[in-house]
Amino acid sequence: MSLWIAWWDAIWLLRPAFSRLRAFMWFATAVAGLTVRTDSLGVTSIVRALKLRPRLYNKLLDHFHSDAVQLDRLSALWTQAALRLFQQPLRVNGRRVLVGDGIKVAKCGKKMPGVKLLHQQSESNTKPEYIMGHSLQAVSMLVHAANSVLAVPLAVRIHEGLIWSNRDRRTLLDKMLSLLGIVAIKDPFYFVADAFYATRKMAKGLHDQNNHLVSRVMRKSVTIF
Numbered sequence: 001m002s003l004w005i006a007w008w009d010a011i012w013l014l015r016p017a018f019s020r021l022r023a024f025m026w027f028a029t030a031v032a033g034l035t036v037r038t039d040s041l042g043v044t045s046i047v048r049a050l051k052l053r054p055r056l057y058n059k060l061l062d063h064f065h066s067d068a069v070q071l072d073r074l075s076a077l078w079t080q081a082a083l084r085l086f087q088q089p090l091r092v093n094g095r096r097v098l099v100g101d102g103i104k105v106a107k108c109g110k111k112m113p114g115v116k117l118l119h120q121q122s123e124s125n126t127k128p129e130y131i132m133g134h135s136l137q138a139v140s141m142l143v144h145a146a147n148s149v150l151a152v153p154l155a156v157r158i159h160e161g162l163i164w165s166n167r168d169r170r171t172l173l174d175k176m177l178s179l180l181g182i183v184a185i186k187d188p189f190y191f192v193a194d195a196f197y198a199t200r201k202m203a204k205g206l207h208d209q210n211n212h213l214v215s216r217v218m219r220k221s222v223t224i225f
């Protein structure tokens with residue numbers, strides 16, 4: 001029970017991101033189900049894990065489309081909560097260390113929002129060149145825990161396939177910088193990412209906020225001496 005009390009204290013810090021208490025309670029229910037579930041079969045796994053009544057399945061499903069959730073504020077509040085809960089962050093030269101990456105996950109649902117034909121820009125020949133799926137980007141913070149260094153997820157977004165405006169010309173690099181702005185870590189940090197992010201746009205965008213990019217140079221890059 002003491003573990004669940006600590007869990008609730010952490011979840012309650014996110015309450016201001018919900019305009020209605022009922023929406024927050026459904027959110028807490030979903031997180032509790034994700035915490036204890038033994039399989040990964042969507043909303044049904046949450047219903048089974050918490051032994052909810054079958055008629056609550058649609059209620060839980062509706063929560064994920066609720067307009068009472070302020071998603072960006074939720075990410076910012078979770079980041080601030082993580083800074084309080086994980087008090088041993090990995091620091092290099094006094095700076096926190098954040099890691100980020102993109103991932104393309106294959107999906108079979110033909111009517112699932114955000115699913116599109118994706119080109120996998122990977123150096124691995126074991127991956128198919130094109131898949132139908134979700135393209136996501138994520139940001140995490142490195143912390144000392146369990147005698148190791150772990151990555152605590154701060155924010156994840158689907159960054160391809162969802163079009164809110166025909167005037168939106170942002171690239172994946174722009175959206176990653178926006179994601180870093182959403183988590184709003186005020187302390188200076190190093191952002192560690194793979195070669196896809198080793199661009200002038202990323203380096204300048206981070207440097208303008210007194211942060212730095214750590215990556216390897218792309219193979220197509222040209223060095224001029």
